[in-house]
Amino acid sequence: MLLDLFVSVLVLLGAAFTLLGSIGLARLPDFFMRLHGPTKATTLGVGALVLASLLHVGGEAGTGGLRELAVALFLFITAPITAHLLSKAALAEERRSRSRSEIDEG
Template identity: 75%
Template sequence: MLMEILVSLLILVGGAFALLGSVGLARLPDFFMRLHGPTKATTLGVGSVVLAALVHGGLGEEGGGLRELAITLFLFITAPVTAHLLSKAALAERRRQERTQKQS
């Protein structure tokens, strides 16, 4: 009973974070603000859902939830790196555009 409540709460929290991140991606005004939606809130949302899967069925399996732990580790490593690279590329593009405007 307690396990089902915990899994349900984790799924609800994960869904709420994913929804919040999606709304932020759609509604925030500029690229750098929009970058926070998928990288912060959605990462926590998906991580919470994967944690719910780990609690629900992963611990009783033969692998002991290694698949879920690998997904979580991959998610928490790749999302910040991707956000950093996207922001660096956008910043470089903004600087390039400013230089071309000054030369005109």
Template identity: 65%
Template structure:
């Protein structure tokens, strides 16, 4: 049984994406204050979901023979909106109190 190079690439992207998403989720749950917990979903989870979406784009492109623009648009919007949302949340936390980590 032979494995196509595109299948290996898609598998690698899914594993890397899942690993980044797991690390980001653990950071969200385990870090001590709000500002530190904000880094989990905005950094690692964004990269994880981005890798998963790129893996889906590669798989769809290989199976259909054409570029999949839906996955490309999803990854573009993800990488644009996640930092903006994190910035807005951080500014709101700073405006709310001098110690945003005080749960």
């Protein structure tokens, strides 16, 4: 019963943070600001959902829930790398569009 309550709270929190990440993505005004929502909120939100699933279903037989933890760990390791690469791409894109407009002026 207590476990059920705990899982419910985790599910609600996880879903709420997942939604918050996407709200940030949808409503903030420029790319680098939009990057913050998915990088932080979505990662923690989905991490909470993975933990909830692990607690509720009790993990796959014989693995003791290590595979669920592997999903969560993988998300936490890849999120900053994705953010880093995306911001590098955005900087390159910005530089490219600026140089194009300079050529147009000249």
